[in-house]
Amino acid sequence: MPLKGNLLVGQSGGPTAVINSSLVGVIEEALKHPEIEAIYGCVHGVQGLLREEIVDLRKEKPGTLKRLKTTPSAALGSCRYKLKADDPERLLQVLQAHNIRYLLYIGGNDSAETGHLVGDLAHEKGYELRVMGVPKTVDNDLEYTDHCPGYGSVARFIAAAAMDAGKDSEAIGVVDNVKIIETMGRNAGWITAAAALGKREERDAPHLICLPEVPFEPDRFLSAVQNAYDRLGYCVVSACEGLRDAEGKEVVASKRAIDTDAFGHRQLGGVGDFLCDLIATNLKIKARYDKPGTIQRMSSALASKVDLEEAYLVGKAAVRSAVQGVDGQMVTLVRESADPYRCTTGLAPLEKVAAAEKKLPPDFISPDGTFVTQAFLDYARPLVGGLPKYARLEMHPIEKKLS
Amino acid sequence: MPLKGNLLVGQSGGPTAVINSSLVGVIEEALKHPEIEAIYGCVHGVQGLLREEIVDLRKEKPGTLKRLKTTPSAALGSCRYKLKADDPERLLQVLQAHNIRYLLYIGGNDSAETGHLVGDLAHEKGYELRVMGVPKTVDNDLEYTDHCPGYGSVARFIAAAAMDAGKDSEAIGVVDNVKIIETMGRNAGWITAAAALGKREERDAPHLICLPEVPFEPDRFLSAVQNAYDRLGYCVVSACEGLRDAEGKEVVASKRAIDTDAFGHRQLGGVGDFLCDLIATNLKIKARYDKPGTIQRMSSALASKVDLEEAYLVGKAAVRSAVQGVDGQMVTLVRESADPYRCTTGLAPLEKVAAAEKKLPPDFISPDGTFVTQAFLDYARPLVGGLPKYARLEMHPIEKKLS
Numbered sequence: 001m002p003l004k005g006n007l008l009v010g011q012s013g014g015p016t017a018v019i020n021s022s023l024v025g026v027i028e029e030a031l032k033h034p035e036i037e038a039i040y041g042c043v044h045g046v047q048g049l050l051r052e053e054i055v056d057l058r059k060e061k062p063g064t065l066k067r068l069k070t071t072p073s074a075a076l077g078s079c080r081y082k083l084k085a086d087d088p089e090r091l092l093q094v095l096q097a098h099n100i101r102y103l104l105y106i107g108g109n110d111s112a113e114t115g116h117l118v119g120d121l122a123h124e125k126g127y128e129l130r131v132m133g134v135p136k137t138v139d140n141d142l143e144y145t146d147h148c149p150g151y152g153s154v155a156r157f158i159a160a161a162a163m164d165a166g167k168d169s170e171a172i173g174v175v176d177n178v179k180i181i182e183t184m185g186r187n188a189g190w191i192t193a194a195a196a197l198g199k200r201e202e203r204d205a206p207h208l209i210c211l212p213e214v215p216f217e218p219d220r221f222l223s224a225v226q227n228a229y230d231r232l233g234y235c236v237v238s239a240c241e242g243l244r245d246a247e248g249k250e251v252v253a254s255k256r257a258i259d260t261d262a263f264g265h266r267q268l269g270g271v272g273d274f275l276c277d278l279i280a281t282n283l284k285i286k287a288r289y290d291k292p293g294t295i296q297r298m299s300s301a302l303a304s305k306v307d308l309e310e311a312y313l314v315g316k317a318a319v320r321s322a323v324q325g326v327d328g329q330m331v332t333l334v335r336e337s338a339d340p341y342r343c344t345t346g347l348a349p350l351e352k353v354a355a356a357e358k359k360l361p362p363d364f365i366s367p368d369g370t371f372v373t374q375a376f377l378d379y380a381r382p383l384v385g386g387l388p389k390y391a392r393l394e395m396h397p398i399e400k401k402l403s
Numbered sequence: 404m405p406l407k408g409n410l411l412v413g414q415s416g417g418p419t420a421v422i423n424s425s426l427v428g429v430i431e432e433a434l435k436h437p438e439i440e441a442i443y444g445c446v447h448g449v450q451g452l453l454r455e456e457i458v459d460l461r462k463e464k465p466g467t468l469k470r471l472k473t474t475p476s477a478a479l480g481s482c483r484y485k486l487k488a489d490d491p492e493r494l495l496q497v498l499q500a501h502n503i504r505y506l507l508y509i510g511g512n513d514s515a516e517t518g519h520l521v522g523d524l525a526h527e528k529g530y531e532l533r534v535m536g537v538p539k540t541v542d543n544d545l546e547y548t549d550h551c552p553g554y555g556s557v558a559r560f561i562a563a564a565a566m567d568a569g570k571d572s573e574a575i576g577v578v579d580n581v582k583i584i585e586t587m588g589r590n591a592g593w594i595t596a597a598a599a600l601g602k603r604e605e606r607d608a609p610h611l612i613c614l615p616e617v618p619f620e621p622d623r624f625l626s627a628v629q630n631a632y633d634r635l636g637y638c639v640v641s642a643c644e645g646l647r648d649a650e651g652k653e654v655v656a657s658k659r660a661i662d663t664d665a666f667g668h669r670q671l672g673g674v675g676d677f678l679c680d681l682i683a684t685n686l687k688i689k690a691r692y693d694k695p696g697t698i699q700r701m702s703s704a705l706a707s708k709v710d711l712e713e714a715y716l717v718g719k720a721a722v723r724s725a726v727q728g729v730d731g732q733m734v735t736l737v738r739e740s741a742d743p744y745r746c747t748t749g750l751a752p753l754e755k756v757a758a759a760e761k762k763l764p765p766d767f768i769s770p771d772g773t774f775v776t777q778a779f780l781d782y783a784r785p786l787v788g789g790l791p792k793y794a795r796l797e798m799h800p801i802e803k804k805l806s
Contacts, residue, residue, distance in 0.1 A: 008540045011574070014575065015570070015571050015574045015575060017567075020794075040801065041798075043798065044577055047577065052803045052804070052805055053576070053800065054797045054800065054801050055796070055799055055800055055801065056800075056801050057796075059797070059799040060796055060797055060799075063715045064795075064796065064797070065794075067782075067792060067794035068794040068796070070791070071463070071570070071791075071793040071794045071795075072567055072570050072571075072793070073567075073571050073573065073574045074574040074797065075574075075796045076573075076796065077573075077574050077577070078574045078575050078578075079575075079577055079578065080575070080578045094803060094805060097804040097805050098801070098804065148466070160658075160702070160703070160704055161698045161702075164420075164475055164476075164697075164698055164702055164703065165696075165697050165698055165701065166478050167418070167474070167475050167476035167701060168418050168475075168697040168700070168701045169477045169697075170480075171414075171418045171477040171480050171481045172417065172418060172477070172481050172482075174447055174450065174482055174485070175481075175482065175483045175664065175676070176479075176697075179697065181698075187609065210490065212463035258683050258687065259683070259689060260688050261578065267689075267691065269691065269692075270676075272694075273673075273676070280661050280662070283660075284661060286661050286662060286670075288670065288672065288696065288697075289672075289694070289696065290694065290695060290696030290697055290698050291675075291691060291692070291693065291694040291695075291696065291802070292656035292694075292695055292696075292698060293568075293570050293691065293692065293693030293694065293695075294507065294567075294571045294572075294582065294691075294693055295564045295567055295568055295584075295693050295695060297571070298567035298568065298570060298659070299563070299564075299567055299795075300563070300567060300791055301563055301704050301705050302704050309612075320736075380671075386418050388473070388474075388703055388704075389470060390468075390470070390474040390703075391423075391467050391468075391470035391471040391474045391478065392474075392478065393458070393460075393463055393467065393471070393478045393479065394462070394463055394464065394467070395444075395446065395458045396458055396459045396461050396462040396463075397457065397458055397459075398441075398443065398457045398458065398501070400455045401455070401500040401501065402455055402496060402497060402500050
């Protein structure tokens with residue numbers, strides 16, 4: 001028997017270039033099912049839900065959804081909130097007060113945890129609620145899914161940034177010798193690795209990739225930089241903000257107390273400047289850094305078409321599953337075929353998703369730890385789509401006539 | 404009587420997304436004129452020319468030029484080199500040795516100075532040489548031209564970055580309260596100002612623009628940030644890396660000796676981190692920064708079509724003028740009509756261009772110094788082309804049912 005009632009959707013965690021595409025997928029699918037009455041959104045994720053800040057999405061203007069699909073960031077507002085002991089109880093009260101029977105939460109593993117806790121409590125109390133997770137994270141660190149919506153776009157941005165910054169260094173390497181691109185990522189190097197996706201030949205950037213999966217050793221780093229610089233006259237490094245030393249301690253992070261979040265994470269950032277200092281001091285060669293920061297996860301100009309489309313599909317699939325009776329699951333992406341690339345959707349329990357974190361597997365990292373492998377490139381290239389082919393002059397020298 | 408001989412083209416200064424479009428313009432126009440025999444390029448600008456490092460551009464493959472037009476950065480290699488006393492003499496020897504009669508130098512005011520000195524010496528020595536400057540600089544700080552090729556594209560990147568980072572802050576403002584976008588620019592705020600080009604309403608970023616033309620005063624800055632934050636719950640600042648205090652001293656610059664260039668300029672960068680510290684310490688609100696660095700001047704995905712086309716045109720116009728007998732001039736862009744936007748080319752003496760630097764005029768800066776005016780927006784918008792229109796939900800709240 002169909003479960004009649006209201007649907008509530010929320011967005012959580014770091015915004016992405018495509019998380020609104022998932023929101024539109026949820027809304028458009030919900031509109032098709034008569035058992036779904038009101039379509040609500042909660043403002044700033046569970047933080048707004050705790051305060052009963054709910055908006056009526058059926059009242060939005062018709063043209064808004066179409067434009068929203070390609071608008072980056074989380075239109076409902078996002079949050080980074082760790083549930084307190086009493087919170088699930090309160091959340092359930094709010095859901096019950098508004099006869100919400102379908103809870104769709106778009107986010108990463110913290111969001112899966114939230115959904116799981118609320119769903120469990122509902123079962124316990126005998127309130128019929130179907131909770132579905134919609135995957136979203138630029139970090140690409142969710143297990144049980146081939147990849148995460150949001151990753152293809154940030155990967156495309158970083159691939160293009162490395163191509164562009166590489167062209168810059170190649171032209172001006174006589175002046176600025178080493179360039180660091182500081183990329184996002186706390187524990188997993190997926191974004192950092194994406195810098196390699198536009199590389200076609202040795203001169204192309206990046207020449208070195210520093211992943212959080214590989215303990216950072218200053219001496220090894222410096223000799224790799226020196227080596228590339230000696231060979232090419234310039235060197236471009238993609239370095240993860242979450243680099244860690246052999247003891248697993250972050251190499252750089254904010255020392256400001258204000259910069260520790262609800263999950264106890266210190267704000268990262270500063271790896272670029274740190275590495276530039278290291279290079280200037282030890283190698284006496286000039287280095288500068290680019291830190292695209294939040295721009296990398298948010299660029300609509302560089303959003304991947306595949307990513308936008310898949311983000312939309314997982315939103316739709318989550319609603320469809322919930323209507324069919326599925327509960328407590330996150331929609332996953334399943335690669336059916338590598339070439340031609342084809343993905344379909346699957347399901348994984350929220351509880352399992354919440355507890356896991358997917359790092360770059362060893363076979364995606366080169367044996368010496370300074371680059372990615374062909375296996376990684378094969379995995380990631382279909383997710384970002386085509387990249388431009390830049391020209392390079394052949395540079396036929398003419399004969400010198402002077403001494 | 405036509406001047407028969409060889410043409411040499413070089414690229415200088417910071418690369419841009421469109422400087423290769425100018426190079427293609429020069430080559431394609433040169434190919435049309437029978438009096439131009441060899442078409443040469445010098446590698447890394449005058450630095451390569453001093454070493455007689457010259458390449459034959461007629462030997463490049465046919466398909467290369469087409470792709471080169473949209474390839475960012477300087478394909479011949481660039482330099483940042485201050486001429487020494489003996490250098491013009493040596494440069495002239497090289498030009499004479501290779502029967503170069505047309506010297507085309509693509510660059511900013513330092514390049515204009517180089518062209519002017521070499522041209523003067525050639526006249527003095529009775530060697531017939533026509534020197535033409537092709538304008539290029541993301542900084543948009545050349546006088547005598549409405550704007551500079553390269554600027555429209557970096558402006559488009561920064562406008563999009565502010566739109567995207569603004570959307571991010573709007574969604575996650577509950578967590579990351581203030582965002583600084585650190586933009587390029589040593590003395591002129593053209594790039595920093597471009598952050599305003601995508602702003603349509605008060606909530607849109609940026610909320611504050613810190614220009615090098617306006618002396619930086621920490622107290623005034625902090626109260627403007629607090630004000631925006633109190634109103635909106637978040638705040639995005641576009642801040643120039645070249646910010647200066649009331650005494651004209653750079654607020655932040657590298658302290659590393661290695662980071663001082665041939666012109667005595669210290670490498671800039673660090674304003675973002677500096678402002679974040681200032682905010683966290685004094686306002687106790689969380690701030691982070693994005694520093695797109697060299698990516699901003701190099702993004703092919705965000706290159707402006709108008710900019711690409713104009714860069715091509717000034718390259719062609721320079722060759723055409725030289726063939727017609729013009730010498731010692733830089734091609735300029737002249738705005739014939741504001742709406743619809745239409746530009747044609749003009750000429751200005753290299754000597755004058757070399758000596759001048761164009762800052763943001765007072766009527767482009769708001770009276771309180773914290774934003775740009777409509778006059779600036781009207782000036783810059785046609786140069787960057789259309790920007791996306793992002794959607795925003797209307798957010799119709801439903802009635803609360805709980806306490």
